[in-house]
Amino acid sequence: MGQLSRSMTIVRKNMVIYYLKGPVIIFGVLIPAFFFLAFIMGRKDLPLSFLMAGLTSMTVFFTATSVSPVIMPWEAQMNTLERLIVSPISTASLLMGDVISSVIFSLLITLIPLALTMILRVTITDIPIFFLSVLISAICFSALGMVMAAPKTNIPSNIMMLASLIKFPLVFISGIFVPIEAMPPWGLLIASISPLTYLMDAVRYSLGGYHHYPLAMDMGMLLIFTAIFSVVAVKLHSRNIPRRI
């Protein structure tokens, strides 16, 4: 119970400090919005349910990976990290706090595409799957963000640059701009290694559209990716946090 309440303290701290930081707003809110606008202007032939699934998936992905990567380098740069790690919080609990605050930010911003989906009268045919896939993905991508934050640089912009190198290619290979059913076999193979593919597939299903993988596989793969990213993040940060100071 002690460690959980300490994680929640980290959440409160992150909400006050990091939600309104410039890079978080730019990479978490503005970039997916610009991507979406550019995309719908070029692809008016695609069904609305596909477009909304893409916008929702992109929003979850970009928002969840916008908060978590910047926290560690920011704390180290501002000389606040050392005080945190001399307090009785384990590295896993510290990271859990960062992940939870990232998930909350992601879910709050994802309300925007959800509202847009309703305004545009796109029906959510499977509400539980929609919310479950969004929730698991927000955790998964936040954990991925923590992996991105692991290199021991204390300059947040370096981490943002590195994160962009991982995030942008993932958006293009995950069936968001090119429907997965239109991909060649090699494209499908590449798409299968991206966790974003499984979110997009599950959201398309819940909006009454085509879906390529069985639903259980979408959820299972998201959970597996979450577990892998979490374990890797704890291992890397346990090693690198003392080196940041």
Next chain:
Amino acid sequence: MVLEVRNLSKKFGDLVAVDGISFSVNRGEIFGFLGPNGAGKTTTLRMLTGIIKPDSGSIKLLGYDMKKDPIRVKERIGVVPENANPYIDMTAWQNMMITCGLYDLTGREAEEKSAEVLKDFGLYDRRDQKVKGFSKGMKQRLVLSMALVHDPEFLFLDEPTSGLDVRSSLIIVDKLKELSEEDKTIFLTTHNMWEAEKLCERIAIMNRGRIITVNRPDVLRKTTEGLRRVEILFDKKISPEDLQGYIKVDEVEGEKVIVECEDLDPVLTGISSFIMDSKGKVKVRSFNTVTPSLEEVFLKISEG
């Protein structure tokens, strides 16, 4: 004994930062940790507070093994790291509440304890202001308040008054004395000799990763009696050549001649002979012996 360190070592690549040090600290003691830059003080403190893991050796703090029970130890210690900052985008009060949350203090208890320490450090009236507008001294007092809010038994401080204004330094030094009277144990690394001499019951001097000596400040001074300085003020300028054959001069400052010696007798005899031989042409206005400051002791020991 509340802290027992045995054969503690840490290497960074080829550099041996801490080389098999052993020492202990008693309950209620203020223990000073001195040494030049790069001596290994901060690395030692970071191992003692669980930030970095030692390559070898053991740390037993408040009855717990730091390697096996770091969380239990951290619950009972307070730490003021050298370059730690509070969160500048938060108010002083928000910083206190976040710290309370990390030490399982909640609700009324957290508010009462926070108010108490902020009052002690003269920050209560500024509690609702963002830390961004605080001076360096105020930030340091806030960091100390954060380190003390959970009433730790053992306090680690790394250069707590370094670069601070006089008021903040005095508030901190007074608070440390008060804490020591309350039977709290304090481990203090510092460059400030005045602070170390005034506060510490025992001092360890570290250089090149090793502890050279651990002792009381007055005992340390006695071990360097050879550093005694004699300052003789004449009524006119005297050159070292004039005193040749009488005493060995180390420094001349205007009419003042400075001699460093282990034994006073030859200096007194030499000066008497010089005055007699001058047949009244030269007079001595004052003759002072100066005992070594802790700073001189520190320099001599750490150089040796």
